[in-house]
Amino acid sequence: MKKGDHLFLVDGSGYIFRAYHALPPLTRKSDGLPVGAVSGFCNMLWKLMLDARNTDVGIVPTHFAVIFDYSSKTFRNELYPEYKANRSAPPEDLIPQFGLIRQATRAFNLPCIEMEGFEADDLIATYARLAREAGGDATIVSSDKDLMQLVGPAVGMYDPMKDRQIGIPEVIEKWGVPPEKMIDLQALTGDSVDNVPGVPGIGPKTAAQLLEQFGDLDTLLARAGEIKQDKRRQSIIDNADKARISRDLVTLKIDVPVTEGLDAFVLQEPDGPKLIAFLKAMEFSTLTRRVAEATGTEAGEIEAATVAVELGPDVHGPDVGSAGGPSSPAGPSPRKERGEGGSTSAGAPLSPSLRGEGKGEGQDTPSQLSAQRAEAAVAAKIDTTAYTAIRDVATLKAWVAEATEAGVVAFDTETTSLDPMQAELVGFSLATRAGRAAYVPLNHKSGRDDLLGGGLVENQIPIRDALAALKPLLEDRSVLKIAQNLKYDLVIMNRHGIDVAPYDDTMLISYVLDAGTSGGHGMDALSEKWLGHKTIHFKDVAGSGKNFVGFDQVDIDRATAYAAEDADVTFRLWEVLKPRLAAKGMVSVYERLERPLVPVLAKMEQRGISVDRQILSRLSGELAQGAARLEDEINVLAGERFNIGSPKQLGDILFGRMGLPGGTKTKTGQWSTSAQVLEDLAAEGHELPRKIVDWRQLTKLKSTYTDALPGFINxxxxxxxxxxxxxxxxxxRLSSSDPNLQNIPVRTAEGRKIRTAFIADKGNKLISADYSQIELRVLAHVAEIPQLKQAFADGVDIHAVTASEMFNVPVEGMPSEVRRRAKAINFGIIYGISAFGLANQLSIPREEAGAYIKKYFERFPGIRDYIDTTKEYAREHGYVETVFGRRIHYPEIRSSNPSVRAFNERASINARLQGTAADIIRRAMVRMDDALAKAKLSARMLLQVHDELIFETVEAEVAATIPVVRDIMENAAMPAVSLSVPLQVDARAANNWDEAH
DNA sequence: ACAGAAGCTTA
DNA sequence: GTAAGCTTCTGTT
Incomplete structure (x- = not known):
């Protein structure tokens, strides 16, 4: 096991009881054998295995084991004979299932671990420690509070029944103390189920408060006399011994002399036939079908296994009154089922504890760790002259070996262009730890521009050889690759036939942590912010503007300083930022909403979309003609030739020379010539402003779209x-640039013609699928507005319903103006409504707009509450959260400037809604490719326009593709969040984007 | 050559 | 009233 590896430890015994009680008790096989818990267990394992193979889901286990209790007699009974003494025998219909669940585990090709004298929890604690010491991470699949003491920076928990990650913040939230204090807390509260005594009268709340006050149990017991409350003080003094013994009982053993090493837990592919044979025997038809599909096995050809009901050891419930059986069986029950593994390893070096040690880092909490890292990062100086240039394959291979050994490497590419689809690889850099970085020049040219020889600088590794050496490292599942803006490097590497996984992206970590705080997430900014180091800027190395030279023209020494510094800085940023994720409780946002999207977008960008040059060229001609005609007319009307594109000149003519009324000034004192102003003038019968507006539309379409787009055709x-x-x-939200395909015109007929140039390849169709009113639906859910929820549930016209509620007008035969106003108000809410803005939008007096808003709040009081609580929350925390936990910061929300403050309030109101919608479509995108592949469909996702996804697929598959796309999009919030409002997706296919939309 | 303002396109 | 990106013009460097 290495750094970057991830061990899943399933608390098998805990799961059995939980599944048994949580699931309906009815599930029985045809012969009457109760299999409800087995069914739950198998479904859970299968889901974990699916996730394990789906990097999009986030945490991907490399190692996996299922842990069981062996018997109820453990070393704890010697400490305290009453331990678990009051536990009754397991329910009768659960007894046969213990053995079946072990068989299920084996059928899944997973190791089944148990050991006499120890509880599953002790084994889990020990293996979690071993994983951590090996530099890996562990996830404990359980929700048992007894295991929460193990949670830390490298160890998390996952509750499979609630699909919930439990990290340090969740422990603190639930118990009021960080994981390292869970032991003391349990010692105080005791546990009636396990018969751990604790201190009478002390529950979790009091215990947390006492630990907060005194720090830990020993201090508390020593200074118990200081406690104010008489009864509480007395109880603690009287029961100090019980507290101490309770502590011993609840403290998990992290040094169990285990016989299986972690190497035996390397995750294997499931053996389809073997698993299906078992599932068939259990008569789990749904799961059988799923497994058959996923493993490509023909289920019909496989016979059900013969499954004997074996009485597993833990049937012998606690010694009292249970169904008996040998309490220490001679024939040990199955221990390891798979993986020979070294019989040696583990259990040997029984070093300190899972908590509180570490190499120079007192890792008490992630917050402390990240604080220490941040401090150290600023203190460390960066020496850009200390980097090496790698000029031969042997040295490169040595670096690759070093990185493999380290299990983590920062990586960066240098190329000739910002466009990764056209960029030529010039070199790459690696960093294996802070300060140790190197640059590998591959394609630097000498300055001489002679026609002969091409000017390739000598002593550079041929690209093919270098990439052959690099590929195994980048694709090594046990080496974590760190990059800053990985998507760019991913496209470059994909073009050279290399996949990169697993990976972290420092830019995205920063984004998850600090969206909304001043400054961007680019490397230069992050370096200054977190390392206090000014990086070498690209333009200082490669020039800019007319002085720009490709990176391949840069001198290798200079390139080495720049490129290796990038890798070094990236590595250091990762060290600082990664622990902050856990400290701030943002791991799951990063792992589910950000990181898995990188390869999805990389693929979309690489696919691109076909744009018909001829259509654009023809349109451009038409637009030019129209604009020229208008120019002539404008010049005649104005009485002089001027630059129509200059708002300054236009303003002088309209409001100065011609003296038209209604002029307003912009903040710089210029006459405003905005479309609104010109429209108003046009409405009063002035010809010139109307023509200016038309001219602007045509020239805008021409310059931004018909003329610019062809230049982007690769x-x-x-x-x-x-x-x-x-x-x-x-x-x-995402943004799109070079070119921006998220603002292609759609509102006017003229503009829509641009969309006809976006076409499907021959024999293919474009499919456009867009969410209907997603932000309003999110509003209805978040603010819990019954009328809106009902309207969405009924699938009726939401704006008409709003109007009907507000103005007491029946929906039937409603004047369009009434509906228009309600629609404006609905959108206004999403934008953080103000009377000023609404008045502007509807061209009505501000008082009237204010009255509308008042009326709206009366009819939908929940909206008012939503707005108020959002403002309050933002003011208190400095950020707001989406439904999925993404944070958006508003550092200026407490500004003393009322307009700044109001702006931040509106933004924060909008951010929860817009951000939640963005999260939903992100989830859909992350799942989409897998869903299409699973349905054996060849559709490719090409574009995203905030609430719309564009696909391209062969005509024959259109009909089958649409329901799959719709299903993924409409259920994208699940299972993390179950929205109280249905999501609706409209989808259609056509030859071009205009007709598909 | 660059930066900011104004204006316009989208969701 | 929210969130973006691109083009043109204009003044500064």
Whole structure:
């Protein structure tokens, strides 16, 4: 087991009881054998195995084991004979299931671990420690509070029945103390189920408060006299011994002399036939079918296994009154079922504890760790002259070996272009730890521009050889690759046939932690912020503007300083930022909403979309003609030739020379010539402003779209490849640039013609699938507005219903103006409504707008509450959260400037809604490719436009694709969140984007 | 050559 | 009233 590896430890015994009680007791096999818990267990394992193979889900186990109790007699009974003494025998219909669940584990090809004299919890504690010491992480699949003491930076818990991660913040939230204090807390509270005495009269709340006050149990017991409350003081003094023995009982043993090493737990592919044979025997038809599909096994050809009901050891419940059986069986029950593994290893070096040691880092809590890391990072100086240039394969291989050994490596590419689809690889850099970084030049050219020889600088490793050496490292599942804006490097590497996994992206970690705080998430900014180090800037190395030279023209020494510094800084940023994720409780946002999207977007960008050059060219001609005609007319009306594109000149003519009324000034004192102003003038019968507005529309379409887009057609692929930014918006939305394909016109007929140029390849169709009113639906859910929820549930016109509620007008035969106003108000809410804004939007007096808003709040009081609580929350915390836990910071929310404050309040109101919608479509995107593949469909996801996804697929598969896409999108919030409002997705296919939309 | 303002496109 | 990106013009460097 190495750094970056991840061990899953399933608390098998805990799960059995929990599944038995949680699931309906009815499940029986045809012969009457009760199998409810077995069924729950198998489904849970299968889900974990699926997730394990789906990097999109987040945590991906490399190692896996299921742990069981062996018998009820453990060393704890010697400490305290009453331990678990009052536990009754397991229910009758559960007894046969113990053995079946062990068989199920074996059928899944998973190790089944237990040991006499120890509880499952002790084995879990020991293995978690071993994993951590090996540099890996562990996830304990359980929700038992007894295991929460193990949670730490490298150890988390996962509750499979609630699909919930339990980390340090969750422990603190539930118990009021961090994991390392759980032992003391349990010692005080005791546990009636396990018969751990504790201190009478002390429950979790009091215990947490006492531990907060005194620090730990020993201090508390020593200074118990200081406790104010008479009864409480007396009880603690009287029961100090009980507290101490309770502590011994609840403290998990982390040094069990286990016989299986972690190497025996390496996760194996499930053996389809073997598993199906077992599932068939259990008569789990749904799961059998799923497993058959996923493993490509023909279930019909497999015979059900013969399953004997074996009485597993833990049937012999606690010694009292149970169904008997040998309490220390001679024939030990199955121990390891798979993986020969070294019989040696584990159990040997029984070092300190799972908590509180560490190499120079007192890792008491993630907060402390991240604080220490941050301090150390600023203190460490960065020496850009200390890096090496790797000029031969042997040295490169040595670095690769070093990185493999380290289990973690920072990685960065240097190329000739910002466009990863056109960029040529020039070199790459690696860092194996802070300060140890190197650059590998591959394709640097000498300055001489001679025609002969091409000017390739000598002593560079041929690209093919270098990539052959690098590929195993980048694809090594046990080596974590760290990059800053990995998506770029991923596209470059994909083009060279290399996949990169597993990985972390420092830009995305920063984004999850600090969206909305001042400054971006680029490396230069992050380096200054967290390392106090000013990086070498790209333009100082490669120039800019007309002085720009490709990176391949840069001198290798200079390139080495720049490139290796990038890797070094990236590594250091990771060391600082990664622990902050856990400290701030943001791990799951990062792992579910950010990290898995990187390869999804990389693929979308690489696919690109076909744009018809001819259509754009024809449109451009038409637009030019129209604009020229308008120019002539405008010049005649104005009485002089001027630059129509200059708002300054236009303003002088309209409001100065011609003296038109209604002029307003912009903040710089210029006459405003905005469309609104010109429209108003046009409405009063002035011809010139109308023509200006039309001229602007035509020239806008021409310059931004018909003329610019063809320049983005990639000469190799003949397609347009946009670039999506993952960390550009504060709310979690993506942004698109080079070109921006998220603002292609749609509202006017003229503009829509641009969309007809976005086409499917021959024999294919474009499918557009968009969420209907997603933000309003989120509002209805978050603010819990019964009328809106009902309207969405009924699938009726939401704006008409709103209008009907507000103005007491029946929906039937409603004037369009009434509906329009209600619609404006609904959107206004999403934007953090103000009377000023609504008045502007509807061109009505501010008083009237204010009255509408008042009326709206009267009819939907929940909206008012939503707005108020959001503002309050933002003011208190400095951020707001989406339904999925994404945080958006508003550092200026407490500004003394009322307009700044109001702006931040509106933004925070909007952010929860816009951000939640963004999270939902992100979840859909993360799952989409797998869902399509599983349905054996070849559709490719090409574009995202905030609430819309565009696909391309062969005509024959259109009909089958749409329901799959719709299903994934409409259920994207599940299972993390069950929205109280249905999501609706409209989808259609056509030859071009205009007709599909 | 660059930065900011104004204006316009989208969800 | 929210969130973005691109083009043109304009003044500064």
């Amino acid at each position: 000469p190799d692929t003949k397609r347009v490849h946009t670039s999506y930014a993952l960390a550009a918006t504060s709310t979690g």
